[in-house]
Amino acid sequence: MTITDRKTPPMSATSKSARIVIIGAGLSGSLAAVALSRAGHQVSLIDKHKTYPKQFRVEKIAGRQVDLMRKLGILDAIAAEATPFRDILNVRAGSIVDRSHDPHFGILYEDIVRIARAQLPTSVDCIIDDVVDIQTGPQTQQVSLSSGGSVQADLIILATGMADSLRHKLGISRRIVAEKQSISFGFTLASKTKQAAAFQALTCYGAGISNRIDYLSLFPIGSLLRANLFTFLDHDDPWIRELRRDPVAVLFKSLPGLSDFVGEIEPIDKVQNWVMDLSVAENVDQNGVVLIGDAFQTSCPAAGTGVTRLLTDIDRLCNVLIPQWLETPGMEKEKIRNFYSDPVKQAMDIEAMQMAHYRRSLTVDRSLRWGFHRRQHFARRRIASWFDRTRTRQATASYRADAG
Incomplete structure (x- = not known):
């Protein structure tokens, strides 16, 4: 589906309604809209960009991200336009450390977002506009748009990345x-x-x-x-x-x-x-609104956990919690709190923060402890690679002997 511009003609002052409003149609917001709409939920997706601008963000998909994208039903579409590769040579100081062979997909961020948006069913109400105000409550939420219109919903998903203006309006702060x-x-x-x-x-x-x-x-x-x-x-x-x-x-x-x-x-x-600042949103236990991706917690790009954490948020929120929440009326903060306390989400958030600190210490910490760990880290990888090559040679020789 192509996102259309809803500013021309201007939206009427009469409010629209949806079950769920998602603010922000980058990767997290677009994928959340795909997951929820495919499950039959009425979704409005709001973003100020008709075509997502070029940004230096995510540029390859690998590891657990592949499995999560497959689970969310988006992997095939992305893989069809991405560049696949598996053979990765890892080197340090002019010497080979090891070689890895895991599936990766190279693709620019704006293309990932474009592909994700293209998966949106026609049932999604896509609105190109600025959100100027949010009003929340235990039953109904309202999003006010710069064009003069508004959208009412049971739940608002804030997928606005590191932008702070809407969070400030809700009294949600960022702890650096x-x-x-x-x-x-x-x-x-x-x-x-x-x-x-x-x-x-x-x-x-x-x-x-x-x-x-x-x-x-x-x-x-x-x-x-x-x-x-x-x-x-x-x-x-x-x-x-x-x-x-x-x-x-x-x-x-x-x-x-x-x-x-x-x-x-x-x-x-x-x-x-x-x-990149490492930050976590605070005062997030609020009626009717939930934060996902970088809007809730940022990740260190070197750690490679940002997309995994984002996809985990979408999977847990859209496939597990929202279906439970919509079984009963209201969207009180007690329901919202279940997302932030979800054990799978929490484990991923903790891992991402720990990995951010680990990559920095591994790179710049001058202490004896980290100096020893640094040498040991790469030595272990070289030794493991040597054993892998030895086993491969032995297996090949054995196969040839049996075949002979």
Whole structure:
């Protein structure tokens, strides 16, 4: 379904009604609308963007995210337009750490959102407008729009990411756990040679704590190579300006041995960056409104848990809790509280926060304990990789002997 512009002609002052109103049609809001509408619920989806703008956000799907997207019925549509890859070479300081073979899909964030929106059934009332006010209560909620109209519903789902204006109107605050916890960079590269690479994707880990680089991820999107660089730099570090001016030269200097694996490459677009605060929403136990995704808790991009946490929110809220809530009248805060206390959601939220702190400590902590852990971490991976290769060689030799 294509989201249509509802500002022309202006919406009448007579309010519309829906069972559930979702504010924000990015990834979390669009997927929640797909899940709920497919289950037969009457949904209104509101966003100010008719076409979602380009943003440097999620650019690959992997791990548990694949299983959750399959469960939500969206994986096939995304996989059909994404670039699949499995062979990932992991290196550090010019040496191979190990090789992984898990399914991944490379795709830009705006394309994921576009595909998710295209899955919306025609029953979804998609409204392109700004929400200027929210009124909530134990029975009925009302969303006021800049065009003069309004939508009444039993439940409001706030999927507005890190935007604060509507949360402030509801008295919901954000507790900053770690300000400017990480800075991520994204840009696109092209090979200057015609020689095929010895890998589909590559992860290059920072070799020292001085440059505060966690890792560089290189992976395919179409015929090009996308670079995601995850760091724990200070936001005013002059290194960032150098990276923007000449990303390839700075990467080769900061990650020794990288050029041996990737050969001659050149940037074909500007370096984008994303500064992430770790935060958690507070005073969320309110009548009639529930927060999902980054609207409730942000995640460190380097940890790779943000999409998993977002999809877990959608699965638990839309497939488990909302069907239970709608069995009885009202949407009191006691019902809403069940979402934030859901054990599956809580476990994922805790894991995401722990992984954010872990990636930072693994990269920049100068203590003896973390220095030892850092060496042990990569040594274990190398040893495990050696055993895997040895078992594979032994199994191959045994098979050939039996076949002979």
